[in-house]
Amino acid sequence: MDPETFRRDLGAWLDDNANELAPPYEGAGSMDEQMAHYSHVKRSLYDAGFGRYGWPESVDGLGGSPLLRAMVGEEINLRGLCDPNPWTMIEVLVPTVIGFARPEVAAALVPPFLRGDEMWCQGFSEPDAGSDLASLSCRAAKTDGGWLVSGQKIWTSFIQYAQRCVLLTRTGEPNSAHRGITALLVDVDSPGITYSPIETMHGRLDFAEVHYDEVFVPTERLIGEENGGWQVAMDILPYERSTTFWHRGALLHRRLSDLVAQLVANGDRSDTAARALGHAFQSLVAFRSRSRDTQHRLADGQQLGVETSIDKILITSAEQQLFGAVRDLLGGVVEFDDDIDAAMWRTDYLYSKAAPIYGGTAEIQRNIVARRLLDLGPES
Amino acid sequence: MSDTVDAEDLALLATGFEAAMAEETRPAETDQALFDLGWAELLSAAPSQGAATAFRALGTTNSAAGLLDDVVANALGIGISPQTCVVFPAPHQAEAPAHPQGDAMVVDGLVSARAEGATTAVLAVEANGDVSINSIDAGLLQGPVAGGVDPGRAYRRLSVEIPADALVPVPTSGSWESAVAAARTALAHQLLGGARWMLAEARQHAVDRAQFGRPVASFQAIRHKLAESLVQIEGAASVAEACLDDPDPLLAALAKSLAGQAAATTATHAQQVLAGIGFTAEHQFHYWLKRMLVVDTLFGSASSLPAEIGHHLLSRGTVPRLIQL
Numbered sequence: 001m002d003p004e005t006f007r008r009d010l011g012a013w014l015d016d017n018a019n020e021l022a023p024p025y026e027g028a029g030s031m032d033e034q035m036a037h038y039s040h041v042k043r044s045l046y047d048a049g050f051g052r053y054g055w056p057e058s059v060d061g062l063g064g065s066p067l068l069r070a071m072v073g074e075e076i077n078l079r080g081l082c083d084p085n086p087w088t089m090i091e092v093l094v095p096t097v098i099g100f101a102r103p104e105v106a107a108a109l110v111p112p113f114l115r116g117d118e119m120w121c122q123g124f125s126e127p128d129a130g131s132d133l134a135s136l137s138c139r140a141a142k143t144d145g146g147w148l149v150s151g152q153k154i155w156t157s158f159i160q161y162a163q164r165c166v167l168l169t170r171t172g173e174p175n176s177a178h179r180g181i182t183a184l185l186v187d188v189d190s191p192g193i194t195y196s197p198i199e200t201m202h203g204r205l206d207f208a209e210v211h212y213d214e215v216f217v218p219t220e221r222l223i224g225e226e227n228g229g230w231q232v233a234m235d236i237l238p239y240e241r242s243t244t245f246w247h248r249g250a251l252l253h254r255r256l257s258d259l260v261a262q263l264v265a266n267g268d269r270s271d272t273a274a275r276a277l278g279h280a281f282q283s284l285v286a287f288r289s290r291s292r293d294t295q296h297r298l299a300d301g302q303q304l305g306v307e308t309s310i311d312k313i314l315i316t317s318a319e320q321q322l323f324g325a326v327r328d329l330l331g332g333v334v335e336f337d338d339d340i341d342a343a344m345w346r347t348d349y350l351y352s353k354a355a356p357i358y359g360g361t362a363e364i365q366r367n368i369v370a371r372r373l374l375d376l377g378p379e380s
Numbered sequence: 381m382s383d384t385v386d387a388e389d390l391a392l393l394a395t396g397f398e399a400a401m402a403e404e405t406r407p408a409e410t411d412q413a414l415f416d417l418g419w420a421e422l423l424s425a426a427p428s429q430g431a432a433t434a435f436r437a438l439g440t441t442n443s444a445a446g447l448l449d450d451v452v453a454n455a456l457g458i459g460i461s462p463q464t465c466v467v468f469p470a471p472h473q474a475e476a477p478a479h480p481q482g483d484a485m486v487v488d489g490l491v492s493a494r495a496e497g498a499t500t501a502v503l504a505v506e507a508n509g510d511v512s513i514n515s516i517d518a519g520l521l522q523g524p525v526a527g528g529v530d531p532g533r534a535y536r537r538l539s540v541e542i543p544a545d546a547l548v549p550v551p552t553s554g555s556w557e558s559a560v561a562a563a564r565t566a567l568a569h570q571l572l573g574g575a576r577w578m579l580a581e582a583r584q585h586a587v588d589r590a591q592f593g594r595p596v597a598s599f600q601a602i603r604h605k606l607a608e609s610l611v612q613i614e615g616a617a618s619v620a621e622a623c624l625d626d627p628d629p630l631l632a633a634l635a636k637s638l639a640g641q642a643a644a645t646t647a648t649h650a651q652q653v654l655a656g657i658g659f660t661a662e663h664q665f666h667y668w669l670k671r672m673l674v675v676d677t678l679f680g681s682a683s684s685l686p687a688e689i690g691h692h693l694l695s696r697g698t699v700p701r702l703i704q705l
Contacts, residue, residue: 257698263694264694269695273690274691274693277694278685278687278693279686282634282638282685285619285631289615289621292622296705313611314611363600367603370603373610374603376586376602376603379603380594
């Protein structure tokens, strides 16, 4: 499928089905509404075929370049059809699952995710293993036919809606660091898994604290090699920083357009507004251009790696500049107003504070750039 | 696009240009050497790629060669030569540098070092919202040899009045707007070439310099400054590269603004990492810093361009989707 033709056909289809695909709720909606609509949009795109391109046929895709997936997510976010976070979970997790899980497991489990019938989650962070991911301690002990997992994870997104979890566990000695980690694909309804939601500062129950109490995971759910989980995690992170970010960049583009429209409606053509918009736009274009290069490297079959930390730092700046400008230029809307538009601005403003924290903090990203890209040697 | 020079030839030319620029000669001699190496043919065959290649080398070597004159003239469709200079807009601006006042033409702009030896100057005049391109005797532009911050004297300020009848209209095939875009793209590459040089110097110093019994590169405060510099350089470089496939003037404005910002950030951080020798003349750093200050002001700066870009967004009322997959 030629990307240009695909983009044109996709745009036409989205135009024709605009009403059918628009969120049925005002504003951000509740989590339940948002997830139900996500499933609906995902399913509609699957049925129309667009949602299957860019994924291999082995998992019920229609093949073609990963650029096609980037285009679908871009259009969805530009049109505001679906919240970007559930939308991109598949981009974060599934390329690595296809690459590292047993082919029959991927073939059986990925298609419902692709159809929008399922959600998956990512069990990486622990209370004592945030930035220092390699110190995680959630234990997987060998048992007949598989593992018994016991321990705690935290900040797991969407587990209350999820059927599967890509889980990092400790299978080596407690101090085996990155050498003794194993990745498993776990059914969330397995006996022994309990979770309680954690509210974010923007008032959503996005996250959960998850307890695993002797949860049985069969051998075939191994992702990668036993004690090879670090490699799996390192494979996931660049995906998180490529297609997922491209999608989020499209959301930022839409919100920048909304801000410009609002300023025009307010009659604000001041130099102050212009300067803040210019800074926000140039940061966004720098990110978008860098991310475009990354999408093309991915599509060309190149292995993405530590250089995607640059993409992460750039999108963080773009997001913070944009929503910082929103707060500065809209004169109290973020702080005081309660209409639906204001609530959306406030949500986005507060969520932008997560950008330098999730997926490897701003400091971790700079450590990676310094060590791996600038070759500055070890830190003292 | 007319950019049809293959990568291997481009790399060879880049090496040749850099060697010619690195020789410590007067700018006029460097200009001549670059023309001898095929600069004019390159610019004609591949205007944006060719300019980017040469301007990266300008940034790396800190040469004061007058190639901006050629990029602007070429974009306007005027034949280039080492004896033809261009009058550039005033600092931080991109408007045509001359406007009529009675029988005189008031010129407020900048010229490169080439103006000293040039025979002909290209002068853009703005009158009633229209820009016209003219040629004048370059002798009319002579003034005091440049002072200013930059000891390399790559550009000097020009503030003169000349008789209106000294202007001869020149036929052009490119607009002033397209010339501004070409200049901005080229200058973005120069600023980034310079920023990469400053970052490389600071990086090497950080690795070599030991304090408290270990290389200063091992301190996180130093590491993060250098990392931040690289991130800004790579973001800006990606946009400056995108300009080579897309002549959109807005994209060129963004590239110049981002490159100016990246260069300023890198200069600040590199100087801090170089520390003592970054402030004294013991290290060459200050030459690059001073050139960066000057080049940043050409055709709109990192401080003036964001407002220009933002006003553009406010007047169109939407945000164009630049950079396609």
